[in-house]
Amino acid sequence: MSLTHDVAPVSALRDHRIPADGLYEGTRILNRLPDGVRERPYERFELVPQGRVIGAEIRGLDLSRPLSIAVREELNRAFLEWKVLFFRGQHLTSDAQRQFARNWGELETNPLLAQGDADDVVRFDKSAGAVPTYENVWHTDVTFRERPALGAVLQLREVPPVxxxxxxxxxxxxxDNLPVGVRERIDGASAVHDFLPGFARFYPPEQLAPFQEQFPPVQHPVVRRHPETGRRMLFVNTSFTTRIIGLERPESDHLLRLLFQQAHVPEFQVRFRWQAGDIAFWDNRATQHYAVNDYAPYPRVAERVAIAGDRPFA
Structure with missing residues (x-):
């Protein structure tokens, strides 16, 4: 006598597809250093990581004093490896802030932004009632220039309580985390960058029109190679990148939206809570940043100097 058991049939799953080309859960590739570069200790200051692949606090340096050659070289290594460095409680004068930045090159001016104590100091004064500008958007600074800034040094003069x-x-x-098919589409591609999308939201046409000749649209590689580390980096951003060369507008818009999303992945990010007198020094070639506008009605005052960069290449 044999016993038989009824086996429940395997039910087919209903259609459960989600739209393609989005951000999905799963393991991320989190390589902080280029291939072949090994970890080395820092000997002239203390470095405290703030994120897995980006962001470190530097302790034990007074940025108001000149940097020795050895300290500058080790700081540059930290800058390249961590992409953004934080220095607490420096309280630098504008001149000292400029002198520190000059260790990495000549400073650039930006006639589109409010000026501080000198023409190469930008002042962001978000006092009570000020119109919110240049915040709540992921972007890389001044990619509308033929030679976008190498980096920037930002200091908070006045910080909101929250x-x-x-x-x-x-x-x-x-x-690194883009699908292979997407990387194949964008490697070697170029995109147009224009200052107007980033500024037309805040200024009337008559105020921007005089700058159109000074800042015509420029083309940069969609994937930029870092001039010092050799790493490939996504180099498009919401504020200034308008289209990918050679693609019809709908296809370009769709692909750019996908690429813009990549900055939103938390595993690729670091977040910094400011105190008055703090300094952030970031590699503008390798990063995007986002100023969070969640502090109204309190004031927030910052000053930034930017270091002139080179022409991006693939």
Whole structure:
């Protein structure tokens, strides 16, 4: 006598597809250093990581004093490896802030932004009632220039009691995690960058029109190679990138939306809570950043100097 058991049939699952080309859960590739570069200790200051692939606090340095060659070289290594460095409680004068930045090159001016104590100091004064500008958007600074800034040094002069953080995203990690098919589409591609999308939201046409000749649209590689580390990095951003060369507008818009999303992945980010006198020094070639506007009605006052950069290449 044999016993038989009824076996329940395997039910087919209903259609459960989600729209393609989005951000999905799963393991991320989180390589902070380029291939072949090994970890080395820092000997001239203390470095405290703030994120897995991006962001470190530097302790034990007074930035108001000149940097020795050895300290500058080790700081540059930290800058390249961590992409954004934080220095607490420096309280630098504008001149000292400029002198520190000059260790990495000549400073650039930006006639589109409010000026501080000198023409190469930008002042962001978000006092009570000020119109919110240049916040709540992921972007890389001045990619509308033929030679976008190498980096920037930002100091908070006045900090709200709550809110007002800044976030940075590692665009090398963003590139590493793109699907192979997407990387194949964008490697070697170029995109147009224009200052108008980033500023037309805040200024009337008559105020921007005089700058159109000074800042015509420029083309940069969609995937930029870092001039010092050699890493490939995604180099498009919401504020200034308007289209990918050679694609019809709908296809370009669709692909750019996908690429813009990559900065939103938390594993690629670091978030910094400011105190008055703090300094952030970031690699503008390798990152995007986002100033969080969640502090109204409190004031927030910052000053930034930017270091002139080179022409991006693939």
């Amino acid at each position: 809110g007002g953080d800044t976030m940075w995203a590692d665009m090398a990690a963003a590139y």
